[in-house]
Amino acid sequence: MFDAKKETERIVDFIRNYYKENNLKGAVLGISGGKDSAVVAALLVKAIGVENVVGITMSCESKEEDKTDAKIVADKYGFELINIDLTETYHAFKKQIHDLNVDEKMLVDSDINIKPRLRMSANYYVAAMYTHIKGAPYIVAGTSNKCELYVGYFTKGGDSTYDIGVLNNLTVDEVIAVGEYLEVPDAVLHKTPSDGLSGKSDEDKLGVKYKDIAKYMNGEELEEETKEKIARLHRNAHHKFNIPVYNK
Amino acid sequence: MFDAKKETERIVDFIRNYYKENNLKGAVLGISGGKDSAVVAALLVKAIGVENVVGITMSCESKEEDKTDAKIVADKYGFELINIDLTETYHAFKKQIHDLNVDEKMLVDSDINIKPRLRMSANYYVAAMYTHIKGAPYIVAGTSNKCELYVGYFTKGGDSTYDIGVLNNLTVDEVIAVGEYLEVPDAVLHKTPSDGLSGKSDEDKLGVKYKDIAKYMNGEELEEETKEKIARLHRNAHHKFNIPVYNK
Numbered sequence: 182m183f184d185a186k187k188e189t190e191r192i193v194d195f196i197r198n199y200y201k202e203n204n205l206k207g208a209v210l211g212i213s214g215g216k217d218s219a220v221v222a223a224l225l226v227k228a229i230g231v232e233n234v235v236g237i238t239m240s241c242e243s244k245e246e247d248k249t250d251a252k253i254v255a256d257k258y259g260f261e262l263i264n265i266d267l268t269e270t271y272h273a274f275k276k277q278i279h280d281l282n283v284d285e286k287m288l289v290d291s292d293i294n295i296k297p298r299l300r301m302s303a304n305y306y307v308a309a310m311y312t313h314i315k316g317a318p319y320i321v322a323g324t325s326n327k328c329e330l331y332v333g334y335f336t337k338g339g340d341s342t343y344d345i346g347v348l349n350n351l352t353v354d355e356v357i358a359v360g361e362y363l364e365v366p367d368a369v370l371h372k373t374p375s376d377g378l379s380g381k382s383d384e385d386k387l388g389v390k391y392k393d394i395a396k397y398m399n400g401e402e403l404e405e406e407t408k409e410k411i412a413r414l415h416r417n418a419h420h421k422f423n424i425p426v427y428n429k
Numbered sequence: 430m431f432d433a434k435k436e437t438e439r440i441v442d443f444i445r446n447y448y449k450e451n452n453l454k455g456a457v458l459g460i461s462g463g464k465d466s467a468v469v470a471a472l473l474v475k476a477i478g479v480e481n482v483v484g485i486t487m488s489c490e491s492k493e494e495d496k497t498d499a500k501i502v503a504d505k506y507g508f509e510l511i512n513i514d515l516t517e518t519y520h521a522f523k524k525q526i527h528d529l530n531v532d533e534k535m536l537v538d539s540d541i542n543i544k545p546r547l548r549m550s551a552n553y554y555v556a557a558m559y560t561h562i563k564g565a566p567y568i569v570a571g572t573s574n575k576c577e578l579y580v581g582y583f584t585k586g587g588d589s590t591y592d593i594g595v596l597n598n599l600t601v602d603e604v605i606a607v608g609e610y611l612e613v614p615d616a617v618l619h620k621t622p623s624d625g626l627s628g629k630s631d632e633d634k635l636g637v638k639y640k641d642i643a644k645y646m647n648g649e650e651l652e653e654e655t656k657e658k659i660a661r662l663h664r665n666a667h668h669k670f671n672i673p674v675y676n677k
Binding site: 188191192195196199203263265266267269270272273274276277278281283286287288289290291294295298299301302303305306307309310312313314323337338342343344345346347348349350351420424425426427428429 | 436439440443444447451511513514515517518520521522524525526529531534535536537538539542543546547549550551553554555557558560561562571585586590591592593594595596597598599668672673674675676677
């Protein structure tokens with residue numbers, strides 16, 4: 182049985198020890214308005230102190246609602262929230278692409294994945310900036326959970342690039358349990374997960390439910406078709422974890 | 430003794446096999462005008478065919494000379510070279526940062542590292558775009574060599590994010606030997622390595638010579654001071670390779 186209180190304390194210790202061992206000061210993370218970043222922010226506030234946590238909202242042609250929910254999270258825990266709108270940056274980049282005379286239809290996948298990469302870039306930009314301002318190291322916190330990772334639902338060089346992984350081994354249910362213990366506002370904790378980019382929910386895009394991914398990983402009963410879907414997603418994500426490298 | 434011909438053949442086999450096993454079609458890589466990307470491009474041309482290699486020059490307030498040298502490489506091997514100038518993208522991003530009222534002096538490190546991250550984003554953008562256009566997968570090739578990697582001379586989420594690592598286990602001398610075998614133009618192969626961003630050479634920035642890093646890794650004789658410098662750089666890069674992750 183998952184003990185949210187105990188697990189929260191252990192995660193907080195893990196973060197605190199890593200900071201102490203490496204003389205780190207602060208953490209920067211994207212606050213999407215979803216549960217994962219809210220839970221990580223709440224854990225960081227407990228572990229390193231609210232004055233050392235910086236959240237960033239990074240709109241990029243995305244829903245205004247997410248920004249409102251990000252503010253709900255920042256207000257709840259009291260950490261600093263800055264806004265970096267990436268829409269103009271994205272448009273400036275697109276302008277260069279249009280100069281190549283490529284049909285817009287060919288850019289669907291490119292467009293979805295560049296946004297998490299611009300967000301990663303902004304996270305690191307702000308972390309280095311705070312390191313200068315405060316005179317001590319700020320690092321970027323990751324927010325991917327175990328279920329997303331298992332099926333490869335992340336962007337290489339985007340949300341998968343960070344300096345400390347907090348939820349990597351917690352299923353969605355466990356993240357929610359920790360979030361309940363930390364009193365993450367309901368509107369955020371129980372919102373349908375979505376990347377805010379594609380207009381679809383994560384589960385619609387994946388074709389499977391996060392609960393089922395957790396069941397699969399725990400070896401619980403599942404329909405054969407669901408099992409096969411999850412196994413296929415996992416296989417197809419292999420290249421995201423295993424980068425081939427030439428060895429002499 | 431390093432056998433450039435044999436090693437070249439083995440690398441070409443490695444790339445070809447990976448492409449075959451995974452039904453891949455093409456490769457995208459940034460052509461900086463330096464030796465590493467030139468050698469990787471030449472190897473890719475041999476392995477997967479010139480028609481499947483796409484080079485990108487990505488100026489970002491950088492030296493015009495690098496673009497000229499990139500063209501020399503593309504002309505030599507005959508692969509397609511496209512230009513994506515990231516200067517405007519970078520300026521659009523900076524505009525958002527200036528809205529935060531941060532002193533420009535605080536942005537030195539941030540500014541240096543965002544450029545490789547924008548380049549990574551552009552590499553992946555183009556790879557996904559060609560995948561659509563050609564109807565078969567294009568991946569991003571990495572160009573870091575063993576010496577750079579050992580001392581952590583790369584940007585996390587920047588030049589260290591790619592889908593296939595070609596030179597990761599070759600020292601700078603070995604890369605040059607392969608480059609000579611592949612007839613990489615002298616102006617490119619023997620140019621002083623520089624990131625083209627900071628105005629300094631790599632070796633000035635690092636404070637050690639690549640040749641000495643190779644010697645250190647091979648256990649050859651070196652001055653005590655040089656050894657210590659290299660060991661320190663390597664230790665300080667530890668966090669770039671080992672991302673801490675919470676485990677239950």
